[in-house]
Amino acid sequence: MTSENQIPRATAQRLPIYYYYLSTLNDAGIKRINSSEISEAIKFDAATVRRDFSYFGALGKRGFGYDVSALLSFFSKVLSQDKLNKVAVVGVGNLGQALMKNNFSHTSNIEIVMGFDADDDKRSIKLVNEMGKSVPVYHVKELAERLHANNITIAILTVPEKAAQEVTDQLVAAGIKGILNFSPIRITVPSSVRVQNVDLTTGMQTLIYFVDNFKNIKSAK
Amino acid sequence: MTSENQIPRATAQRLPIYYYYLSTLNDAGIKRINSSEISEAIKFDAATVRRDFSYFGALGKRGFGYDVSALLSFFSKVLSQDKLNKVAVVGVGNLGQALMKNNFSHTSNIEIVMGFDADDDKRSIKLVNEMGKSVPVYHVKELAERLHANNITIAILTVPEKAAQEVTDQLVAAGIKGILNFSPIRITVPSSVRVQNVDLTTGMQTLIYFVDNFKNIKSAK
DNA sequence: CATTTTTTGTGATTTTTTTATCTAGTTCGT
DNA sequence: ACGAACTAGATAAAAAAATCACAAAAAATG
Structure with missing residues (x-):
């Protein structure tokens, strides 16, 4: 290897x-x-x-x-799909909840096993994923403790943009190795941490640009 | 230009x-x-x-x-953000609904103005976006009619994978020019139609791969 | 106002990625 | 078992993208 x-x-x-x-x-x-x-x-x-x-x-x-x-x-x-990949969602808003319910595609061996939110009210939300398994929501202050206890090294970041960098720093401090970042901010992390950006607005704006200017773009094969 | x-x-x-x-x-x-x-x-x-x-x-x-x-x-x-970009969501499941509520970031001039679903029950869902505006859900059979009437040329595809290509064909027939595709399938469209793929599972698996193999990947700067 | 500093825009170069083409190994029908 | 049809893997070429590095222009400084 x-x-x-x-x-x-x-x-x-x-x-x-x-x-x-x-x-x-x-x-x-x-x-x-x-x-x-x-x-x-x-x-x-x-x-x-x-x-x-x-x-x-x-x-x-x-x-x-x-x-x-x-x-x-x-x-x-x-792709490490021969073993279960446990991940956590941080930021249990609309998008976070949708992800927790969907829990990625059937063919993937990825499971969102818990969520975190700064808002105490979110802890009362009863979330059940597509396999009928209930997914608990904890307060962000329990982040490090819960992630360690469950050996989770990958997080999905769905917090509001103002909180994105701060929460990222907490995730890094908690030993997270990879972040799927849904916030529009380009978060800063140490080089040992991988970030994959999935910005929906960006994707949409790129699409609109391609639609409106498709003859100006190279290799529009 | x-x-x-x-x-x-x-x-x-x-x-x-x-x-x-x-x-x-x-x-x-x-x-x-x-x-x-x-x-x-x-x-x-x-x-x-x-x-x-x-x-x-x-x-x-x-x-x-x-x-x-x-x-x-x-x-x-x-980026055509100086005018309003009206888009429709096709497939009002968990993800579709989350998008309809969120309606992209505040700085963007993109508005999801309607949703479509094959399931009649979905039409009764009352969806209100972050600006307090209610977003109607129609049956997919009204697709062409509604899109034309509202001059919508961009669609967000959030249907289950089995339906993805079929619905895509309907969208193309209805004159759609761009599709933001959330399904894991690589849909086939005529060359005049732009597709932007936003596959969440793919993003997550790529992230896991990067985390697990980061020394094997080129230019991991 | 002359000098120093800043910072762009771009030619040149390097790196990365994609594509074309060919060779050699396999299969498959007869 | 033989020859035609396939098709991966490799080599070479091309295209695309990223980066270097510097001259030219503008701003800031004293």
Whole structure:
């Protein structure tokens, strides 16, 4: 693992897309697949698909393609989806609650096991996720204690923007290693902590820009 | 506008981030800013910031920097934020409802004005957004009619994955020009329609991968 | 007003990412 | 078992994006 070739960032971002697609194939009972069919489904060039896979070794067979279930279980391990990933939501507003109920897609092995909020009223909210499991909400002052006790190293940040950096600092102090940041602020963290930004407004504005200016944008293939 | 230089895709995706940051500066009464301060706040290289801006002309002054309010109103126009952008949510589940309530950030001029769902029960849901405005939910069979009547060309797709492609086809038929796709499926659309994918599970899995393998990823700066 | 400092805008370079093309290994039908 | 049809993996090329580094312009200073 240590001497493994470095994976390009762009490839890493596509891995979950491959994983999801392979899951649907597997569920549909499809046994084999080739790069051009994958390409068609996920809208990346077939050469890109093959290149991405090849960073992890020779996963396919020439003249045949890829064995769906083998590839799926390989990527399952790569993406740590072969074990349960427990995460916490910080900020139990509209979005936070929606995430806690949805709890990500069925094919993923991610579980939101608790929420935190600064507002005491939020603790009385009874949240039940799609598997019928109830998800407790604690006060943010219990953050460090609860995260440690449950070995949680990933947090979803859905607090209002004014609180985002302050809560981030608390998360970092509590030993969090990754933050899925829904706030529009670009939070500052030590280099040992990973941040993935999922800003809905940004996505929407980018879309509007693309729609309104699509002839001005390069490679609008 | 027609002979304007083409804007790189990567730049286009950063524009909303600049816009948001400039809004916060402006709100804070800050009059001027330079590329290195912007860089620090949004975590992109200062040269990247200047290069991005320069695609739109000479927006700054040497030895001075950028005038915040001038830059803000310029980007406001670029991102069509100087006019109201009406959008519709298709799929009024947990996530759809959360979006309808939140209605994007305060600085954005985007308004979710209606929702659609295939389930008749959803029509009875009384949704009120953060501005106290009520947002109606219609049956999907009214899609084309309602979208046309209200001149809506952008939709947010929050339907279950099995329905995603089918509903997409209906949206395309109804003349939609942009789709913010929350489903894990990579939907197929004609080239005249823009799709922006915001997959929460994907974002989370990418984050987990980065956390678990961060030394294996290139340029983990 | 001359000098120093600041900071942009951009040519040049490097890095990263994508795509094209080819080779060699596999499969599959006969 | 053989030849045609496939298709991954690799090499090379191209394109896109990020970064370096500096001249030119403006601002600030004394």
